Amino acid sequence: MIGILYFLALLSSTVARGHVGLWTEGNGRNGTNGGNGNKCTCDAFLPTSTFPIKDMVLVEQTAVEISNRLELEMGKLESYETKLTSYAERIVNLTVEIERMEKNPGSYNNAHTEDVKIEIKQVEALIVELQSSIQGSTTVFESLHEQIAAMVETLTRLEKTYDKNVVLATRREYIKVQLQLEECERRHQELFNPNIGSCAHTGIIKISKPIVSQLNAHLSTSYKFGGWGKDSKPIPDRESMYWYSAYSSAAIHDIRFYTNYKNLILRNHYQHHTLASGWRGTGNNFIVRDNTLYYQINNPFGMAKLNFTTMKYDQRVVTKASARFSYAYSSNQNFDFAADETGLWVIYATEESGGRMVxxxxxxxxxxxxxxxxxxxxKPGVSNAFMVCGVFYAVRTIDIQGDEIFYKFDTKTKQESFISVPFERFxxxxxxxxYNPTDQKLYMYNDGYYVNYHLWFNHTAKAIEESPALST
Structure with a gap:
C-alpha cells in the first residue's frame, strides 16, 4: 500500500512538472484506428531515480524503536523516583538513630550497633545500584541522540531532493520522538541534577555527544551564520521560550521566538522581529537575556541591545575593543556576549593586549x-568561548570532527589554567x-543546525563547602 501511495505521489508530481506527454497523434503503418493511418499513444516519462522508500521505512522503524525505548526509560524514571523517596526516608531514620546513639552510647549494646552498621551497608549498596542505573539511562540517551541525528540527516536529504509533502508524515514521527526524548531528559535532569543555578563545583569535566535538533527554520543550509537557544534570564511566563536568528552572512537582520521546544521543532514561531536598518548588527556571538537581544554593531563599532518588551534600543562604544581580532571561524566576531549564573559578560580583544582576550x-x-x-x-587561535559561574572557558579546534575546551580563567581568583575537555561537532x-544557566547546557549553531550539549561538573565536597549557590 505504501509503495502504491509513493508511486501515485511521484506520478502526480511528474505530471505537474510536465514530464508526461499526454495523448499524441502518430502515423500508423498498418492503417489502424478506423483506417485513417493515425493512432493515439501515451508516453509517461518517470523519474530516472525512484523514491528511496527503503530510507523512509528505515526512518519510520527507527522512530518506533526510539519511542518504545523512551517509554521504557520513562517507566524507569518512575521507579527511580519511588526508590529515591524510599532511600531518603531510610537515610533520615538512620541519621536520627545514629544521633541518639551518639547522645546515649550506654543505652545501646553491640548487637544493636551491628544492626545499624548492616543497614548502612544496605543503603550504600542500594545507592551504588541506583547510580549504575542512572549511568545506564545516560548511555541510552546518548545512543538515542545518535539515532535521531541520523534521522535528521536522512529527512533533510529527502526534503531537498523530493516532494516535502511526501516526507512530511515521517517527519511528524521524528518530531514526536524528539519531544519524547526532550521530556524524558527533562525529568531525568529534575531527579538527578537538582543543582541548576548552583556554582557548587570546580568546573566542567565532561561534555556529551552533540544533540541535534534539526535544520534551521529557513530549511536552508545556506543560513550558516546565526544562533539559537533559550533566554538566560527569562521573564515570567517565558521560561520555556526559544529563539533563533540566522542569515547567509555574518549579519543580524531578524529574530524569531517560539513558545516552547515543540514549536521550535515545528517551526511555528509566535513572534518575528525584523530589525530596523539602523539597528541591524553583525557577528554571531549574540544572546537573549531578560527578553533583550545583546549583539555587536559596526557603526559605531561597539555593543548594542534591543529590549523586545519596550522595543527600546541602546548602544555603547567600548574604546579599548579592537575590530582586528576575531575568532578562527569568522572575521566578524569581535564582541562575544555571554551569560551565566553570575550575570552578563562581553569578551573581546584589544590592541593594548596584542590580541589576547579580555x-x-x-x-x-x-x-x-x-x-x-x-x-x-x-583570540584568532580560539574557535569560541563562554562563561560558567564567573569562569571563562576557551575552545579550539583539534581535528576535522572535534574541538576541546583547552583553557579557563577564574575571574574570582584571577587564576588561569590549561585543561582538555574534548567534544564532537555535528x-x-x-x-x-x-552556555545557558537555566538548564546548564551548551547551545551551538553548527552550519545551519540546532545543536546542544549536556555538561558534567566536578561536584566535590570541597566545592560545596567553598562555593555557595549564586543567584542571577
Whole structure:
C-alpha cells in the first residue's frame, strides 16, 4: 500500500512538472484506428531515480524503536523516583538513630550497633545500584541522540531532493520522538541534577555527544551564520521560550521566538522581529537575556541591545575593543556576549593586549563595563568561548570532527589554567556557542543546525563547602 501511495505521489508530481506527454497523434503503418493511418499513444516519462522508500521505512522503524525505548526509560524514571523517596526516608531514620546513639552510647549494646552498621551497608549498596542505573539511562540517551541525528540527516536529504509533502508524515514521527526524548531528559535532569543555578563545583569535566535538533527554520543550509537557544534570564511566563536568528552572512537582520521546544521543532514561531536598518548588527556571538537581544554593531563599532518588551534600543562604544581580532571561524566576531549564573559578560580583544582576550563584566541596568580581566589566550587561535559561574572557558579546534575546551580563567581568583575537555561537532563550522544557566547546557549553531550539549561538573565536597549557590 505504501509503495502504491509513493508511486501515485511521484506520478502526480511528474505530471505537474510536465514530464508526461499526454495523448499524441502518430502515423500508423498498418492503417489502424478506423483506417485513417493515425493512432493515439501515451508516453509517461518517470523519474530516472525512484523514491528511496527503503530510507523512509528505515526512518519510520527507527522512530518506533526510539519511542518504545523512551517509554521504557520513562517507566524507569518512575521507579527511580519511588526508590529515591524510599532511600531518603531510610537515610533520615538512620541519621536520627545514629544521633541518639551518639547522645546515649550506654543505652545501646553491640548487637544493636551491628544492626545499624548492616543497614548502612544496605543503603550504600542500594545507592551504588541506583547510580549504575542512572549511568545506564545516560548511555541510552546518548545512543538515542545518535539515532535521531541520523534521522535528521536522512529527512533533510529527502526534503531537498523530493516532494516535502511526501516526507512530511515521517517527519511528524521524528518530531514526536524528539519531544519524547526532550521530556524524558527533562525529568531525568529534575531527579538527578537538582543543582541548576548552583556554582557548587570546580568546573566542567565532561561534555556529551552533540544533540541535534534539526535544520534551521529557513530549511536552508545556506543560513550558516546565526544562533539559537533559550533566554538566560527569562521573564515570567517565558521560561520555556526559544529563539533563533540566522542569515547567509555574518549579519543580524531578524529574530524569531517560539513558545516552547515543540514549536521550535515545528517551526511555528509566535513572534518575528525584523530589525530596523539602523539597528541591524553583525557577528554571531549574540544572546537573549531578560527578553533583550545583546549583539555587536559596526557603526559605531561597539555593543548594542534591543529590549523586545519596550522595543527600546541602546548602544555603547567600548574604546579599548579592537575590530582586528576575531575568532578562527569568522572575521566578524569581535564582541562575544555571554551569560551565566553570575550575570552578563562581553569578551573581546584589544590592541593594548596584542590580541589576547579580555573578559568584561557588564552592568545590566547601565549597560556599562564594570570590571575587566585580561587572559593570555590569543583570540584568532580560539574557535569560541563562554562563561560558567564567573569562569571563562576557551575552545579550539583539534581535528576535522572535534574541538576541546583547552583553557579557563577564574575571574574570582584571577587564576588561569590549561585543561582538555574534548567534544564532537555535528558539522564543520560553527559561529555561535553559548552556555545557558537555566538548564546548564551548551547551545551551538553548527552550519545551519540546532545543536546542544549536556555538561558534567566536578561536584566535590570541597566545592560545596567553598562555593555557595549564586543567584542571577
Amino acid at each position: 573578559i568584561a563584566k557588564i552592568n545590566e541596568p547601565s549597560f556599562g563595563i564594570e570590571e575587566e580581566w585580561q587572559t593570555s589566550v590569543y 558539522q564543520d563550522n560553527y559561529y555561535n556557542l553559548d
